[in-house]
Amino acid sequence: MDNNEEIRLMLKVAQMYYDNDMTQSEISKELGIYRTTISRMLKKIREKGIVKITINYSLSETFSIERQLVERFGLKEAIVVPVTGDDKKSKLKVMGQACAQLISRIVGDEDVVGLAWGSSLAEVINELEEPRESGAVFVPMVGGPSGKLESQFHVNTLVYAAAQKFKGTSYLIDVPAILERKETRDQIVESQYFQNISELWEKVTIAIFGIGSIQIKGSATWNSFYGNELFEELERGQIVGDICSQFFDIGGNLVTTSISERRIAIGLDHLHKTKYSIGVAESEEKADAIIGALRGKYVNVLVTTEETARIILERTV
Template identity: 35%
Template sequence: MNDVSQEKTRLLVKVSTMYYLDGMNQQEISERLGISRPQVSRMLAAAKSEGIVQISIRNPYSEEQAYERAIAETFGIHDVIVVHVPGADRQMIDLHVARAASALLESSIKDRDVVGIMAGRTIASVGKEMHYADRKDVQFVPMIGGFGSDGGTWHANSNARVFAERFKSRHLLLNAPAVVASPQARDFFLNESEISDVLEAAGKVSLALIGIGQVSDQATIVRSGYFSDEEMQDMRTKGAVCNISTSFLDGSGERVHYDGEARMIGLTIDEIKAIPNVIAIASGEDKVEAIVSALRGKCMDVLVTDMDTAKQLLDWQRKHPAR
């Protein structure tokens, strides 16, 4: 190494030490050494490319991240969070998935965001795990009406209230049922400005948290008493395997139209897809087919799930290619 090269290397080492070990930022290094900030940036890049700086990350989540990348690349979504809790039962896994979703949501919400919240017990579990984050002028909006009259703590209104309480922020209420008796009854509700204004706000949210429902007798829409087992079987006959808000999807992720849509009050899947950032939380063997449908339909930007479900999603995709 000649003298010039040696001195260049010495300076790269000095800049790298100041930045990576001493905790100085690029502007501080620029002022200390009397060189421009862009030059500091170039020197740090050179130090990495020449092997002077070698960054090592101790990663205890390498297996999870391999599945996260595989799912994101397979289905073309922005990101996936996979939670692994070895040896845990379903209840404990669901708790950790909810905590992962809450941490993601806390970091995703920005000042003045309007956040759409879906109904469902899974969404309710995320709300319980939320912590206060200092954000200005955040508002939470329910994206679907209520299921039943039992005052369930998992209704969209209840979920929006819980999230708002955690964030010490405002929330709106959608004072309408999710399913009404007839299309005429739906029109009557939508003619009320108090209801139409909330739905309009829901359609303009910048961030949304949704669950993914399977098409079975365990679906919220059936357990609430609004859809009979026969109606749900009819949906399966039409090819539906997934329920999100007021919409049903088939195995390819395409929307399945049905007569009951005209009785539903809430956002459709097309309106949800138009939201800039949609986070979906779903896990469990019984939901694998539904989650794959939602992934194929590009119904979300980010998926939060668990390791076993992640493996089954990729396995289902291989064994049941979309038509």
């Protein structure tokens, strides 16, 4: 086949495949050419520039921002949702929808899914679609609240609800996140009950959690969980945020506090080992906390709003 004839054939194949939406099998049958030859020809068509494929990234308003976050912090994925207005509930809802879609996509039968507590995660669980069969196991990554916390935000509530959505297995935790005495915490850690939970923590493959911020310590949810005991101590330190009641600075370094030896929670080092460690958080007040979590590599998938993502990028230039 001379060069001109080859070009004509490639143009014909390109037209049939790209303009007429014909399959490779249909083209093979019509032209009397092996399907494997058609496949090789389509590759050559792209290499020679006969057909140029471009991706219109402008169709997604936030794709560029997501790509910048992924590259800057070495993330597996970033999900940035555009939100207009200042309605907190609306922001939580759209983030919940986006995260719920991600979870539905990645959770498999062999996964052990760890959950924390809070309003962001409650919205994620609410937005999960209809129940589907799964052999996944769901486990709390932190103990319950020391004070009063709305039951809809409690870690056990969220773990049970998530397991119901996936028709999986749930394990609940019957101890507070923060004990009054170190000795009590040590006794619990040594118990057979806790050993079962601890073994599951070692197997967590997908971790989903909110990110707390020192700047929102006056919120009702924060007060319900921590009370007033940590306020002065946190203000004196360089702490910007927490994950599962473990505090860190803007560089992602863990900071020891008065509750460090009285805490019941998965160690943040576990989050470095999970396939997916998904942080769900937004707001200008939480930007530094999110940056600290990203720098500490506790998060490899971030779900946030466009406004928050832009602030993070601006502060980490």
